[in-house]
Amino acid sequence: MRPAFFKRPYRKLVPLALAAGLLSTGCGQQYVLLHPVGPVGQQELHLMELAAIAMGIVILVVFTLYFYAIIRFRDKPGNTAPYRPDWHGSKWLEILWWVLPAVLLTVIAIPTVKTTYALDHVPKGKDPIVIDVTSLTWKWLFEYPGQHVAAVNQLVIPTGKPVLFELTADSPMNTFWIPALGGMEYTMPNRVLPLWLQANKPGTYIGLSGQYSGTGFAKMFFHVKAVSPAAFNAWVAKTRKTASPMTMAVYDQLLKHNTTGQALYSSYPKDTFPTVANGFTLTGSGMYMVMRDKNDITYMPMQNP
Amino acid sequence: MPSFVTYLIHTLFPPTVRYPDILLIDAGLIVGAIGLVGFLTKTHRWGWLWREWLTTVDHKKIAVMYLISAIVMLFRGGIDAEMLRAQLAMPSVHFMPAIQYDEVFTTHGTIMIFFMAMPFIFALFNAVIPLMIGARDVAFPRVNAMSFWLFAFGAILFNISFIIGGSPDAGWTAYPPYTGLAFNPGPGENYYFLALIIAGMGTTMTGINFLVTTIRMRAPGMTLMKMPMFVWATMVTSALILFAFPPLTVALAMSLFDRLFGSSFFTLTRGGMPMMYVNLFWLFGHPEVYILVIPLFGVFSEVVATFSRKALFGYPLMVVSILAIMFLSYGTWVHHFFTMGAGPGVNAFFGLSTMLIAIPTGVKIFNWIFTMWGGRIKMTVAMLYQMAFIPTFVIGGASGVMLAVVPADYQLHNTYFLIAHFHNVIIGGTLFGLLSGMYYWWPKMFGMKLNERQGKVAFWLFFIGFWITFTPQYLLGLKGMTRRLYTYPAGLGWHELNVISTVGAWIMGAGFVVLVYNVVWSLLYGERDVTGDPWDGRTLEWSLPSPVPEYNFARIPVVHERDEWWAMKQKGQTMAHALRPEDVHDIELPKNTPVPFLLGASFFVVGFGMTFKWWPIAIVGMLGVIACLLYSGFDYDDHHHLEADVVRQTEASLGRLQG
Numbered sequence: 001m002r003p004a005f006f007k008r009p010y011r012k013l014v015p016l017a018l019a020a021g022l023l024s025t026g027c028g029q030q031y032v033l034l035h036p037v038g039p040v041g042q043q044e045l046h047l048m049e050l051a052a053i054a055m056g057i058v059i060l061v062v063f064t065l066y067f068y069a070i071i072r073f074r075d076k077p078g079n080t081a082p083y084r085p086d087w088h089g090s091k092w093l094e095i096l097w098w099v100l101p102a103v104l105l106t107v108i109a110i111p112t113v114k115t116t117y118a119l120d121h122v123p124k125g126k127d128p129i130v131i132d133v134t135s136l137t138w139k140w141l142f143e144y145p146g147q148h149v150a151a152v153n154q155l156v157i158p159t160g161k162p163v164l165f166e167l168t169a170d171s172p173m174n175t176f177w178i179p180a181l182g183g184m185e186y187t188m189p190n191r192v193l194p195l196w197l198q199a200n201k202p203g204t205y206i207g208l209s210g211q212y213s214g215t216g217f218a219k220m221f222f223h224v225k226a227v228s229p230a231a232f233n234a235w236v237a238k239t240r241k242t243a244s245p246m247t248m249a250v251y252d253q254l255l256k257h258n259t260t261g262q263a264l265y266s267s268y269p270k271d272t273f274p275t276v277a278n279g280f281t282l283t284g285s286g287m288y289m290v291m292r293d294k295n296d297i298t299y300m301p302m303q304n305p
Numbered sequence: 306m307p308s309f310v311t312y313l314i315h316t317l318f319p320p321t322v323r324y325p326d327i328l329l330i331d332a333g334l335i336v337g338a339i340g341l342v343g344f345l346t347k348t349h350r351w352g353w354l355w356r357e358w359l360t361t362v363d364h365k366k367i368a369v370m371y372l373i374s375a376i377v378m379l380f381r382g383g384i385d386a387e388m389l390r391a392q393l394a395m396p397s398v399h400f401m402p403a404i405q406y407d408e409v410f411t412t413h414g415t416i417m418i419f420f421m422a423m424p425f426i427f428a429l430f431n432a433v434i435p436l437m438i439g440a441r442d443v444a445f446p447r448v449n450a451m452s453f454w455l456f457a458f459g460a461i462l463f464n465i466s467f468i469i470g471g472s473p474d475a476g477w478t479a480y481p482p483y484t485g486l487a488f489n490p491g492p493g494e495n496y497y498f499l500a501l502i503i504a505g506m507g508t509t510m511t512g513i514n515f516l517v518t519t520i521r522m523r524a525p526g527m528t529l530m531k532m533p534m535f536v537w538a539t540m541v542t543s544a545l546i547l548f549a550f551p552p553l554t555v556a557l558a559m560s561l562f563d564r565l566f567g568s569s570f571f572t573l574t575r576g577g578m579p580m581m582y583v584n585l586f587w588l589f590g591h592p593e594v595y596i597l598v599i600p601l602f603g604v605f606s607e608v609v610a611t612f613s614r615k616a617l618f619g620y621p622l623m624v625v626s627i628l629a630i631m632f633l634s635y636g637t638w639v640h641h642f643f644t645m646g647a648g649p650g651v652n653a654f655f656g657l658s659t660m661l662i663a664i665p666t667g668v669k670i671f672n673w674i675f676t677m678w679g680g681r682i683k684m685t686v687a688m689l690y691q692m693a694f695i696p697t698f699v700i701g702g703a704s705g706v707m708l709a710v711v712p713a714d715y716q717l718h719n720t721y722f723l724i725a726h727f728h729n730v731i732i733g734g735t736l737f738g739l740l741s742g743m744y745y746w747w748p749k750m751f752g753m754k755l756n757e758r759q760g761k762v763a764f765w766l767f768f769i770g771f772w773i774t775f776t777p778q779y780l781l782g783l784k785g786m787t788r789r790l791y792t793y794p795a796g797l798g799w800h801e802l803n804v805i806s807t808v809g810a811w812i813m814g815a816g817f818v819v820l821v822y823n824v825v826w827s828l829l830y831g832e833r834d835v836t837g838d839p840w841d842g843r844t845l846e847w848s849l850p851s852p853v854p855e856y857n858f859a860r861i862p863v864v865h866e867r868d869e870w871w872a873m874k875q876k877g878q879t880m881a882h883a884l885r886p887e888d889v890h891d892i893e894l895p896k897n898t899p900v901p902f903l904l905g906a907s908f909f910v911v912g913f914g915m916t917f918k919w920w921p922i923a924i925v926g927m928l929g930v931i932a933c934l935l936y937s938g939f940d941y942d943d944h945h946h947l948e949a950d951v952v953r954q955t956e957a958s959l960g961r962l963q964g
Contacts, residue, residue, distance in 0.1 A: 033717075034783060047710050048710070052707060065675075065678075069674050070692060075681040089620070090619075098664065101664045109660055119715075182716065185645075188579060188580060189579065190578065206797065210719035212407070212483075214407075
């Protein structure tokens, strides 16, 4: 039989351990970066974990040495630790700590470079659905050039399919971010940047801006509904039938500096999104040009100069 | 004339400077100013203020003025931080309206970096460097005073914005096109650009000054590899300043042109290119974070060796690593905007260069630990800050490496994870280092020690408060909270962590209160330092009496060792510093001059005039600037001789003269 005083503090530790366990397994889905629902977010999370482990090793080594040093070598009467006031260097130790971090960083660096290139383009053989994103002051305009519908502050995407977002701004800079799906990218005036994401699970996710753009910036949240491809098509058809068209007058209203709610439009005027003249890298190996015709979007490889 | 008066009131006091809290501060400032003027008049101290402080070119007094400014600015920036945390404690709370919140986070960042950390660092440079290298002053004493007054008037210009005209509200980075007239018609951003340009000129001059001082003014025998680490750190920091500040000045000036003269460098319309600003800004901004931390690497190297009573471990590699950091820091700026579509090649390059910089930094950490290894560690307040720095900075550095992993940064960019990271390194590295240096060199600057017990209370409040504030912010980042939100909706799980973070901020605030109490109490009742060497120090400044006489060294020492003073004490040669009367000669010292103060004031007038586009005022200020420079350029009467007899008397009264 153990004495009771062993048990008591142990019992107090139980909820603490439980809390720690919950944290590490990600209590709830609110740690959204730790629960990505698409391949982009997942790859990003893997690298975060790898870096965290490698850095954890560094922290462990440093902390062990550090705590040993500050406990052992305190200036206390009767301290028997060796006192070596003139010990000012050791070749092998110093070589060791140039090498140790270098090795650990190499372990992180190689997959970093690989994934950086891999995530730069939509996986081959998968035709993405294209959505043109314009950040306005302080709202998001989403135009579907393939489907000819538009939405404000809400986004509907099909699951299991890459979505290529073309990002620009008719406002100060913002970043377009759907944390559950993957990382963010800036929206900038006079430029179009690509970002591809994919949702593998149906659901409603939060999107927001990560770059401060004025007093209404904190209200730039939007909802992302990921639905099955069939439901997506149905949504497009319904929107084209029931929603009202976005005229130039409506667009001018959107340009005003204010916050608005959500809206859907059955069509949108031409030239509200810049034509992509200079193209951007989608494959990592060359420039692609986005060609728009009446009903579809195709990618033309551009010759490298 | 009434229309003119209305115009003035509308321009100078728009609604954004008429919030109740600001009006209250207005009243407080007026009362304070009247009180100060009354005090100076009643005690007949105007002449003293002018002769001893406003016109001084003595590096030791300039250090004191830098230190006072830095602590006042730490107060201002800290109040801003408390306001931000109060606002974020609850979801959907409107303690401040959005515009005021935006102004407060902008001034918090700008003040903490440009008007708190920088002058605090320069306070340490000025207080210590000439003493450490055995010099009588810096290379260009008058330029040194000009640097201070440019900084001071830049800081004043920036700080009056919240009571006159309205604060800037575009963040400390001031990204266009939000800073353009289309989105920001008020004078706030003009204040920001002009104040930073004026203070930045001062900083650049400080960089030049200390680069020349550390290269040219060292005592005979002090070769490069015998310089104390803090001198190395100063030299490297100065070199960084020299090449980092020009891109900032250019970026600020171009933004200012967009606002004042209708150019389109970075505007939304007419093909402006905001990303160009972002590049220029971070081309400065990344070296800047090393400007903010390398001096403190120097402080820590001195503090850890002194209080471990042991030579610094691995000195040659410490030098190599600091130089490696200097060069690498110019090659990492794109990591501040991986998500701006520069392409995978560029991103991969800058991700790797950022990871690379972690290696020399890690080497320094190991060397500090092994300096303690085999030593006898004295737990003074200065040493406690150093000991808090190591684990804090290691964790901050580790989260920095995570941010350098490009794909991870796509998720973490501009989230609270990033906020936690940079406060982790800037508070853990810079602020802890500054306070460590302050406690360490305070006896040398003021002639008395800061009370250790009060200092320890302040330390623990800062240290514990820091972790309670910023650990939840890492988690908030993982929950997807982005920076600079003035409010957030409930239901995202952000609330509890924000409450904890706010409590931490209060604890840090309490730490600041204790710190100020500590300083005031110690100035009144602190233990006088009669030895000049209260910590059993290792470097030359401890061979001098505290506080140091105007001329620093009655006879310039000859250096043989890296830790010269320690070596002399080991050999029992400290009396060798006691002088024979015939060793003392006339000393040439720089002469006080009002020009630096007037130059700063003129630049203030220029800045104020340009902020409101009142060109006649700006032109008058500019004429003042030209007059100051012309007068100074032809003023050859810039030094005076201190008679050898005066020096002998001073030294004799300190008991340092033989015979």
